[in-house]
Structures are given as structure tokens and as C-alpha cells.
Amino acid sequence: MKINNVEWDDDFFPYYTPKEMLEMGIFGGKYMNDIKDQFPVFWFFKAKMVKRGQPKDINLNYFRADASLPLKDWQDKGWILEHDDHGWFQWYCNYFIGRRIPNEDRIQIERWRNTVRRHSAMLINRRRETGLSYPSHSQAILHWAWNPDEEMSKYINNNKLAHTILVRLKDKSEEEIKEAKDSKFVLSSKTTPRIRVSENVLGYYELVKALPLLDNDISIYKNTGKFSEFLLRVNILSRGTKKLLENIVISKEPNKLDYFN
Template sequence: MTDYETRRLENIKRNQALINELGIEKVKHESSAKRPPPKKRKLSPSATRPTRVSARIASTDRPIYNDEPSTSNNVSSRSSRKAGSKKTHTAVADAVETRPASPPADLEDIRKGWTAWEPVAPPSTRDEDGTFHFDEHPTFLPNKSPAELLAEGAFGGSYYRPLYSKRLRTTIEDDWKELPAEWLKDLNVETYLTSPEYDPDVNKFKVKCGQSIEEWEAAGWIAHAYDVRGWFQWYTRFWLGRRCEDDDRQIGRWERCVGERGRWRRMLLKKYLQAGVKTVADEGVDEEEVSPVMHQTCHQWAWEVRQPSLDEAWAGHL
């Protein structure tokens, strides 16, 4: 070993002896043993989501897929009154009230299309239970005709009132005149068709239900090329023999509302079961026994409770 290496080893031994004498190594070891491991930082759920949204996505309207009838005259249902519904309600209200300045270029063509059709289908048949049958649409089974709906009272007497269409940017009026004269001969038009105000007393069950045509339009339920007033106008023309590309959509809506498995039909029949009502006259039951609002809703979709349907509900086929 060289002199340098000899001196280096002696210095190391001397320093180690000093450390042992002072107890420095022991203190260092105990301090490190007591130190807790570093904590992992917890992130909130929102911190794991992206904080930036593209301008294209942020500006895109989210569609609302709900074309079932409302049992109130408000845009939103009871469930949609919870947090988050205010924005949707306001958007619909704005859409109803805002009127663009000029009509679309194809307005006259659209107007002509409402009446420029010829009946191509035979009249419906009616069975002993009062249900109507249409040969080419076997699942469409209303039991109220358009004439019966109007005569008994529906839509608060205001269905054919002058209507401003936001989409078409024009007012629609006098289209009630296309209805057959036999439907109108015993009807007070001003009370049952063109009343400027919704009157619940006109309705068969004396209650207010449903949404306005303006709200239907804002919700996207109106196919303007065929029926600017929506479902019931479609039904009158379908009844009279017109067939069009909107038939399947409207019949699908009817099925989801009051068809065999329709939401409102099932809800109404359950009300009968809850009330213990087992019989029903052809013209309905005492409105104090079973929900008149649901009755009126189903009635305006051309269906009312008949004994066979009620018997099936009691037999457990609901």
C-alpha cells in the first residue's frame, strides 16, 4: 500500500470511531424508522374528467327523445322539475315564443300538400267491442273515431284555433273546414274547435290535460309536410283514407301511448285495479272513481277503457 492509501484508511477508522462515540448512526437509523410513508394524493371524481370541452360539442343541442303525451299542460313532467330541468323548460318556452321574420321558400308547396291528396284506403271496420280495424295497419286499434272525439269534447275546444307555426313562420287557420260536414252538423265550431282559449269544461272529463301544439312543435313532434297540427289532424286524414310516409311514426306514437302495451293505457287500467272498479259502461266511469286526467289523455289518443280491456287487467294480463 502506498502512503496515501495508508493515511486514508487510518482517517476512515478514526472518523468511524468518532461517530460510534457520539451515537450519530443510531439516531439517524431510529429517525428514518419512525417516519411514515408518504401519502398518496386523492383526486376528486371531477378531477379525473377532462376540464376542456371542444367548442363544437359544447354548441351542439342534445336531442330529447320523448314523444309521449303529458298529463299536465306544462312542458316538463313532474320528474323533469328536478334539478337540471329549468334549462330545458326555458329552451322550449323560448322556442314557442320566438317568431322568425319571414316564411320559408317552400311554404306554398307545403300548404298545397295538406289538401292535395286523394283517399287510397278503404274505410275502417268496427268490431262488436267498438274497436276500429285498418287492413294495412293491424296494430293500430283505436276505439274512438275523430267525429266522436270532437263531439264528446277534446283539446279544450281549441285544437283548430288560429295557430302560429314557428317552423313555417306563418299563421294557420280555417283548416277545420276540410272536416266532413257530417262531423260538424251538430257541433258548435266556436266552442268545440276554434276557441281561442283552452276550456276544460268542453272536454269529456272536464279536466285540462296535454300540451299545446306550439309545445309539440318545439319538441319536434310535428311533421309539417303532412300535418301542421300534429297527431289528431293526422288521424282525421288517415281515417278519411289518406296514406303518407308519416303513418308509421304516428301509429308508433299511438302504440307507445295507448296501444296494447301503451304507457298511459296501462297506467289507467292500474288505476281501475287500485280503485277496485271491475265494470265500466261504454261511455266511461264516474270520474271521481278513476283519474279523469288519464281518461282525458287516453281519449284524446282515440282510446277509452272498454270492458274486455278491464277484464284482461283483472285477470292479470296487464
């Protein structure tokens, strides 16, 4: 199955999109406040976050419970991989918008499956035995993009059930894109023109991710002399999206992005 125009690993079927998780409340609102410029702006319109430099606020978490270790603990335990220095959720956000690093993807997907399978089974059993809700445990599972009311094992053992989760994720992603299109949202600062969503969804996501790295002056898109410098600064783009952007810059396909006042 393809999600956001990119092939998706069938073994990875997260229950929630990154945008949903940010709006529900995760990591005390702290996790993304220094890297949010790497991701689509509209993810953060309704996100529950503290301001940069402030400590996490547990009251922003969906279950109002603390369920995350400090980043240093992850670093000390060797859980941080090369391309995502904030950990698993950052990897998931990058995977969601189309980045693929096969070796690291396989490690992170296996980590997700093992963690969620173990902890979701533990939580469901403890709830059944005690009748208690265990908000910290529920919040921890939410941090791994899973619904704490669902035991993962039954989805791992049933490909059709797992597929229904992927269909939901695909539909939700398309719904979020449509909502962003309809709202004609602002991508960056007041000095940067507003840009409608590209019809090429992968290209759109990568462009959104690239824009914060650029100067505010939109003329850089039309200045072919700076295009090679631009690509060096935005090495996160796929080959196909570089070609898409190159066509935009040299006005071969001016209809791909629609500027408006």
C-alpha cells in the same frame, strides 16, 4: 280490412272515429277550430268547439279535465311531422278519410300504440289500486282515440280482439256516412249548391275536403278550362279521385253527384 274504401293498417285500431271524438269533447274545443275546413262538414254539426280565436274551454271536454299540451310544446319537442302541423289527431283525421303517407303513417301508428298501451295500463292499475277515476288521465287517453276503460295490451296481444275494434270503426264510419246521406246535409256556404254524398266513399271524403279550397261558384266543376288549375289547388286528391272528379267536370258521369234545390 278496408275502411272508407281504403286499406287500413291492422296495427292501428282506434276505438273512436274523429266525429265521435269531436262530439264527446276533446282538446277543450280548441284543436280543430282553425283547420275544420280541411275535413267533412258533417263531423262538426254536433262537435263541442269554441269559436276561432277563443281560448280552450275545459268544460267542453268529455271528462271536464285539462289533458293537452300547447301546440308549441309539441313543436319544441319535435313531435310535429311534415304534413300535419297540428299533431297526431290531425294525422288521424287525414288517415281516416283516406290519405296515406307510409313513412309518417308508420311513425304515428307506433306513437299511438306505445302511448296508449303505456297510459291505458297505468290508468287501469291506478284505478284498481285507489278506486279513483283520474279524469285528466282518462281525457288524455281519449285524445288518442281510445276508450280509457279498456287496457290496450290485451288487444295488442290478441289479433281477434283488435279486429273487433276495427269492425266497430268500419261500421261506425258507414253509419256516419248513411246519416249524412239521409240528412242531405249542406256542404258549404249559402251560395254553394247542396251536394249529396258521392257513392264513391273515398271520392266523397276527398271532395268534401277539397271544396273549401274552391270558389263558391259551382261552375268551376263544369269549366274544363279551369280543371288543371283546380287540380293544382287541390293536390290532396288521390289519382283515382282526380279521375272521378275529372269525369264529373266534363259530364262523362253526371250521375256521380246529384244537385238539388
